[in-house]
Amino acid sequence: MSMYMEGILTQMGVNILMAYSAYIILATGQLSLGNAGFMAIGAFCSGYFTVRLGMPLPIALIIAAFTSSAVGIALGIPVLRLHGFFLVLGTLGFGETVRAFFINFEPTGGAYGMRGLFGTTFEMVLITVFLVTVGLWGIEKSRIGRAFDAIASDEYAAQGIGINIRAIKVMAFGIGAFIAGLAGGLSAHHLLYIEPGNFSFLVSAMAVLFVILGGMQTFWGAMLGAIIFSLLPEMLRFMDEWRLSVYGAALIILMILRPNGLLSRIFLRGLVVRLKR
Amino acid sequence: MSALELIDLSKSFGGVQAIDSINLTIDEESVYGLIGPNGAGKTTLFNVLTGFLEPSRGSIQFFEQDITSFQPYEIARLGIARTYQNIRLFGNMTVRENVATAQNYRASFGGLKSLFWSRGKDEAFLNNNLEYLLDLMGLWEKRDLVSTDLSYGEQRRLEIARACAMKPRLLLLDEPAAGMNEVETEELWVRVDELRRNGLHVILVEHDMKLVMERCDHIFVLNFGKLIAQGTPAELRENKDVIEAYLGKEKD
Amino acid sequence: MLAQQLANGLLLGSTYALIALGLTLVLGVFDKLNIAHGDVFMFGAFAGVAAASFGAPLILAVIAGLVTSAAINVLVERSCFYPLRNAHFLAPMLSTIAFGILLQNVATQIWGSDPSRYPNIEAVTQYEVGGILLSSIHVIILVISFSVMLSVDIVIYRTKLGRALRATAIDPEVAGLLGVNTKNVVLVTFLVAGALAGIAGVLTAVVYSQITPLIGIRLGLIGMVAMVIGGLGNLRGAMIGGILIGLVQVLNDAYLDASYRDLIVFSLFFGFIVLKPAGLFPQPSGNRS
Numbered sequence: 095m096s097m098y099m100e101g102i103l104t105q106m107g108v109n110i111l112m113a114y115s116a117y118i119i120l121a122t123g124q125l126s127l128g129n130a131g132f133m134a135i136g137a138f139c140s141g142y143f144t145v146r147l148g149m150p151l152p153i154a155l156i157i158a159a160f161t162s163s164a165v166g167i168a169l170g171i172p173v174l175r176l177h178g179f180f181l182v183l184g185t186l187g188f189g190e191t192v193r194a195f196f197i198n199f200e201p202t203g204g205a206y207g208m209r210g211l212f213g214t215t216f217e218m219v220l221i222t223v224f225l226v227t228v229g230l231w232g233i234e235k236s237r238i239g240r241a242f243d244a245i246a247s248d249e250y251a252a253q254g255i256g257i258n259i260r261a262i263k264v265m266a267f268g269i270g271a272f273i274a275g276l277a278g279g280l281s282a283h284h285l286l287y288i289e290p291g292n293f294s295f296l297v298s299a300m301a302v303l304f305v306i307l308g309g310m311q312t313f314w315g316a317m318l319g320a321i322i323f324s325l326l327p328e329m330l331r332f333m334d335e336w337r338l339s340v341y342g343a344a345l346i347i348l349m350i351l352r353p354n355g356l357l358s359r360i361f362l363r364g365l366v367v368r369l370k371r
Numbered sequence: 372m373s374a375l376e377l378i379d380l381s382k383s384f385g386g387v388q389a390i391d392s393i394n395l396t397i398d399e400e401s402v403y404g405l406i407g408p409n410g411a412g413k414t415t416l417f418n419v420l421t422g423f424l425e426p427s428r429g430s431i432q433f434f435e436q437d438i439t440s441f442q443p444y445e446i447a448r449l450g451i452a453r454t455y456q457n458i459r460l461f462g463n464m465t466v467r468e469n470v471a472t473a474q475n476y477r478a479s480f481g482g483l484k485s486l487f488w489s490r491g492k493d494e495a496f497l498n499n500n501l502e503y504l505l506d507l508m509g510l511w512e513k514r515d516l517v518s519t520d521l522s523y524g525e526q527r528r529l530e531i532a533r534a535c536a537m538k539p540r541l542l543l544l545d546e547p548a549a550g551m552n553e554v555e556t557e558e559l560w561v562r563v564d565e566l567r568r569n570g571l572h573v574i575l576v577e578h579d580m581k582l583v584m585e586r587c588d589h590i591f592v593l594n595f596g597k598l599i600a601q602g603t604p605a606e607l608r609e610n611k612d613v614i615e616a617y618l619g620k621e622k623d
Numbered sequence: 624m625l626a627q628q629l630a631n632g633l634l635l636g637s638t639y640a641l642i643a644l645g646l647t648l649v650l651g652v653f654d655k656l657n658i659a660h661g662d663v664f665m666f667g668a669f670a671g672v673a674a675a676s677f678g679a680p681l682i683l684a685v686i687a688g689l690v691t692s693a694a695i696n697v698l699v700e701r702s703c704f705y706p707l708r709n710a711h712f713l714a715p716m717l718s719t720i721a722f723g724i725l726l727q728n729v730a731t732q733i734w735g736s737d738p739s740r741y742p743n744i745e746a747v748t749q750y751e752v753g754g755i756l757l758s759s760i761h762v763i764i765l766v767i768s769f770s771v772m773l774s775v776d777i778v779i780y781r782t783k784l785g786r787a788l789r790a791t792a793i794d795p796e797v798a799g800l801l802g803v804n805t806k807n808v809v810l811v812t813f814l815v816a817g818a819l820a821g822i823a824g825v826l827t828a829v830v831y832s833q834i835t836p837l838i839g840i841r842l843g844l845i846g847m848v849a850m851v852i853g854g855l856g857n858l859r860g861a862m863i864g865g866i867l868i869g870l871v872q873v874l875n876d877a878y879l880d881a882s883y884r885d886l887i888v889f890s891l892f893f894g895f896i897v898l899k900p901a902g903l904f905p906q907p908s909g910n911r912s
Binding site for chain 1: 893896900
């Protein structure tokens, strides 16, 4: 495989993971516009372990993901009291606070960031995406997945049948942060050089856009959205410098045409029925 | 042992006493009616009982356990299930899934185990109960429809099935017959009666006085947040307070 | 020294206040968050710089920015909010993020990604008032931004149009029944919000002399910080919030270290949302959840 293809596919894998991290939080009827913060934690944490402490990348990745997850749970506890725009703005504020924190955090190079990160292979990304996909599939099939559905549909009634909605929401933040942490670590060791500016608000926003455009009722939608919108800029290369403008316009138009995303659960059900015939 | 005991239970919003020093006890497995004019505090009482509102004063004992400050989900797991005045189904699920989801939380939450215990196994394990409930509520044929595609009456019955899937010891029905015609109401009654015979305490809020007087074993009358009377339908027919405060007006 | 910093903070804060005011108008009247607001601001700034580079005096540059941003903001309403008026409340908000991406890239195509400069303004006089050094241009900017804020305040709280806006904010349905043309109100809201962003954009370009297509992201976020600190949906609160952030930033740069600037501003933001979501000046009549 050419370096170019490998680069695109690795980026796509990272985007799929980011979409998953946004999806799992959306699945409990919440929204995080701060997942770039978790990604940054995963990136700088794993970078610190590999570059400064000489740890092997897979172990560094896992520790970084757990660190990010712990922060996600800590974040989930206060912000899950928030609703609507307060939740949107709270998570957004969190992401920006993390970015600003790393600007001032000298052990990971402050505003200048870290160099010398390497080791992410395409296979590693593929395996991670595969394992996380299996994990999400398992969650969707489990009672936890059903609790997610119940909360997303009606929090009030979900409590009424015995679902501890606070615990489930915090769990969703923890899982989302874990996945974003993995994405951050993989991306950092692919880019070779990272700085806090890599983890801006736009990264969080794109992760959510992937899910919304792909379809937020199932994690397959998140995956589809991430794949399409990672490839679209490449497919638009013939437009040269206007491609990112066209990309933005395409997102807006798609939003108008399919505000509920490309993949819905009803569509998937129909597909399964048709395939079984 | 009494199933439910409310001691001096009060709830105020700002200066308004929505529930005012209610004392009542429920012992036997039968159907209790909760009646009163609009704004008498019936739904507020349900919300306090199920933990959605915190009482300002007083306590709630459920099978001799103090549940006054419990969270809604804890109360639900202890065995108080309810339906809602404005139907609250899980619109993103089918009929069967609505009921199956509620079956999951009867026992204590399985923690890690629940992650590995797939939905398929759940359903096999609990299928008997699910089939029975859907059949009883006349929804077996419609089990694979998305819940929002049901008719109004069917949605109300599904809410009852979902509540019963938790195997509750106490079932609170908030205007179960609202919007139903006479035939549907009669059918509903037969179903609720069968549930009760399975060993269940039922409290229902109802506006249909005829239904309440004919079918409830015991009636509590609320007015302005106060419990102004209680007794069998026959006793209440003789009660002057009730006739003046409520029944008299209804018969106009 | 402190007085001088406060004056600088006031100057910076007044542009933040204008941004926050526009965001708050849209959120308050319409209950929608426009995340592209910062990019609308950025476009106004570039329009002002472009006008000035053709030799337009400051006031014409401001008008150029105002008109451009107002027009773009109406475009935002037409393409992100109106078509998605019945969708989930997140949908239009996410759509504005895409609109922001579009604006950033169009601006890059037109003006390039290198910083653009506002041409030097001639005939600047320095005033010294009680030890505070102010250039005439700073005085003009303060006068413009504060008179704009004052007039918005008067329009909202003293005129018929303002009553229509506030009525729509409280309950669009009732406002409609009372004879308010809510469609026009929405349009006016976006026009005014865009105009405020445009004015702020040109003033920012003048004060800091250079702008890039990506400044809108940060400035939009700062506007949201001001909006939250002032109390979501509270117009006067948003203005005060903007000025407070300007002061905090300038004082931080003077007495601490410029690199702490974002950390302090965004920790404040996050802290407010979690601990005091109603902000300093809670909106009494708001319908926020």
